[in-house]
Amino acid sequence: MLAVFKRELQSYFYSAIGYVFMGIFMIIAGVFFTFGNVMSASSSVGTLFSNITFIFILIVPILTMKLMSDEKKSKTDQLLITSPLSLWAIVLGKFLAACAVFFLTLCCTGIYIIILSAYGNVSAMEVFVNYLGFFLMGCCLISVGLLMSTLTENQVAAAISSFGIILLLYLLDSIVSSMASVTMLAWLCTALEWISLFARFTDFSSGILSLEGVIYMISFAGVFLLLTVHAIEKRRWSEG
Numbered sequence: 001m002l003a004v005f006k007r008e009l010q011s012y013f014y015s016a017i018g019y020v021f022m023g024i025f026m027i028i029a030g031v032f033f034t035f036g037n038v039m040s041a042s043s044s045v046g047t048l049f050s051n052i053t054f055i056f057i058l059i060v061p062i063l064t065m066k067l068m069s070d071e072k073k074s075k076t077d078q079l080l081i082t083s084p085l086s087l088w089a090i091v092l093g094k095f096l097a098a099c100a101v102f103f104l105t106l107c108c109t110g111i112y113i114i115i116l117s118a119y120g121n122v123s124a125m126e127v128f129v130n131y132l133g134f135f136l137m138g139c140c141l142i143s144v145g146l147l148m149s150t151l152t153e154n155q156v157a158a159a160i161s162s163f164g165i166i167l168l169l170y171l172l173d174s175i176v177s178s179m180a181s182v183t184m185l186a187w188l189c190t191a192l193e194w195i196s197l198f199a200r201f202t203d204f205s206s207g208i209l210s211l212e213g214v215i216y217m218i219s220f221a222g223v224f225l226l227l228t229v230h231a232i233e234k235r236r237w238s239e240g
Helices: 001-014 017-038 045-050 055-064 069-074 078-081 088-109 110-119 124-150 155-179 183-195 198-206 211-238
Strands: none
Touching: 001 017, 001 088, 001 211, 017 055, 017 088, 017 110, 045 110, 045 124, 045 155, 045 198, 055 088, 055 124, 055 155, 069 155, 088 110, 088 124, 088 211, 124 198, 124 211, 155 183, 155 198, 198 211
């Protein structure tokens, strides 16, 4: 797993993908930090992160589109799945590499915390909870992107499918709100509210450490990683 992790992490910075990902993230976060915190004189870290949750729709497809689709296109996936490594080691290595790039990008936003601390009162607990929730949510969506990348050898198709699913997850709360007035769909609204990933971040952005939210996000990522392993396993057996 460590070998896959190192190889994948290096590939992000040997190509433009890692820099594009970090650049887009920092530009968007910087704009919302300027207008949401600096211009409005707000020292709330939750304001920044709750304002930029939509950013995942744009950046996760960039980060994950090549993870497996590039391997399939170049046929190097055959070398991976026939190696002594388990499928879980391969999937986790790629997943953790993408998460590491995301983590490094989040670390760069530390400059915003330093600025807020210099001009206002910033709660260390609020900072920790917001970063934890935002990172876990990012990991969940990376697992979605990894699965989409596993299902196709076309990077563009992987990016578009990831974009579509993450957009659907982002709009889920709005969809539930529009259905709430229909009594016959009450059960469906309840189910959709329970699976809503972005709604789980509300507690974190408020500075509340939600154990239920942490467990849910870890489980969410685990399910999609399991589906990824099964997708690779199915392809391996179908190709003999």
